[in-house]
Amino acid sequence: MNNIQKFFEDIDTMETRKSFEAFTKCKGTIIFGAKKDLCNIIGTLTLIISLIVLYLIFIFPAAQDYQYDALAIIIAICSILPIITLLNVTMTEPGVLLRGDLPDPKLQQQQIKPEQISEQQNNTSEQYAQKNEPHQIVQIAESQNQLEQNPELPNIYTARYCTTCKIMRPSKASHCKHCNHCVDGFDHHCFWVGTCIGIRNWRAFLIFLQSSLIVITLTLCQCLLNLSKQYLDIYELWILMFKQASIPLISIYGLYFICGCWNHQTYLNVLILMVMFLLPIIYAAVLMNIENAYKDYRYYQNPFITILITIAVLIFFLFLLPVNGVNCYYISIGKTAKQTHSEDQFYNRIRQFDKPKYTFSGVFRNLLYFYTYPIPQSRNQQ
Template sequence: MDNLQISEEQFTNMQESFNAFNKVFGILIGVKKNKLNLIATILLIIFAMLLYIVFVFPLAILKGYIILNTICVVYGFTPITTLIMTAITEPGVILKRQISDNQQPESSLTQSNDDTIQIENTTQQDDVPKIYRERFCSTCNIQRPPKASHCRECNHCVDGFDHHCYWVGTCIGIRNWRYFVYFLIAAFSAPLLAFLVGIVLFINSFSLATTLWFEMFDTLGISVLIFYIFYIICGFWQHKTILNAFTLIIMIFGPLLFTFSIFQNRTQYQQYYYYENPYFTLFVSLVMLLISCMLLPMTSVNCSNALQFKTTKQIHSEEEFRREKGQFRFGDNKIEFNLMKKNLIQFITYHIPKSRYQNL
């Protein structure tokens, strides 16, 4: 604050602006309108963890996979930890009326590689993508630095802006970008690891699963066969999406509920615990796989960006610039392995700047 000559009125405006951004001090810094989104994301992670702990964890202990199971459970807390770190880290807000027109702002994401567009101290603003230019923001009334953009959701300019994430409930910027990528990697790999453990346990109990499967056919008989024929003729053959989805749900939940009934009512199975039902294990494993598949596109895109040491906003701006110049080609973003390694090290080790006005 000492290096900025501002009036008391401007300081009050900045303080109110920052306080508006930080609705809950020290807990949900940066979370503005999306607190419920963040809470919902945490609850979804906890729900997935509970599924594993209730239906897979005891069986893994019983079968002797203690070390593997412990690693899976401990690692399961990583998505929550990284999610909270992303949410509580102020992303790099540039306050309204913070930067004067003649002041040269400082950005920690302005380092460039040999094959990237040079953006520092350039006098030809039109020869670089918009994201690398110093632009005036009429909403915040500031001259924002390169790589900064305005977030419509939070109504603030953010340094090193990537995007506004509704799942996390905050902007992804220069200060929490690394935590966000770590969160995506953890959120993708944790359920994938749980899926692998579940599949190992299901294979281990395959003989029991086969016995229960034949029990179902023996009890339900011709009705199960008719159901599968109906699915093949009316669903799969005619490509009825809704019917396929409905049938697949029955195919998953049918054996689950029926084998649960067998465990409860058949004398020869009553000595088993609920978690020894292999179809519970298979069901939880499929849920974990589904979670990983849903996160795969977002995780891969952001990891690719990290390997280029560029935010999503930068890449889109560069592509738009090349299209305008007639230089865009598919595959332009491909980089060599050594450069990827260099960018990855840079991404992991770059200095995260302090919040400009954390003492307001």
């Protein structure tokens, strides 16, 4: 009896290990997302920390001089949120479905009778459902009729067979080609956070996006406040720069337009544009160390350094704003990105363009459910 029990335990362990082989783990616990995206996770984390360091060095110290310490302190405290939420997303298992040994119903249909298919399918799916009951997964289809695609529903809402994992995927689950496993409530695979976004880390992913956008927005506000206090210096330095270096600057800009470089969308053209944009800023920043009127200025009072950081922050703001908007829209209608894409394909195929309309109360219920739904237990054996 003990040997039989040990046999089934070994099978479960082997299936679990194979199901989660895409993740970076330590002693069976997921410590980071997909192994292939480990560099992406480190890169995203480094990028966030770099922006925080730039803020603390060049923007934060000016708050005391310009009399808005409270805003700067709030931003400095909130800067920790994107790091914490990023680690929460990457270290949370997204809801991977365990692999099985279910034969392909289509291949079986060509070889054996329908009655035998139904009987064998019932036995296999019942065993698989019982094994996953503690993990609160959606029940697997138990008859051949349910295996057939419902023509009145998009594919994402039907039970579908996965040839890789050899299981019947429940409704709203999909296979991630990058990680090579099925995920319950699959939204998409995010290369920035280095893992799949599924039912278990979908909420954490949105909180990461929202916290990042809030911090970037507050930082942008302080940068603009700094520039509003430094606008006279910007004007005087810009005039002084053109007085001292007008001929070289005009020659560079004139040569660029005469050569017609703006017609060629090449990396060289982008590099020239960056040089032409940064050269006056760098030159004007150097003037602050030359002119007597600016020699006593501290490094963070240099307006052109503030301009450079403002541009960097603005780029991230313009990137995060639509990403947040799209994900919040999907949540407000109670669907993932994968569900929306599947529905769009379905409506285009049947040539029906009248999509369901959503009410304010429905949007409120969807948002309330998103922030309060119980996160199911991971199928990864600790």
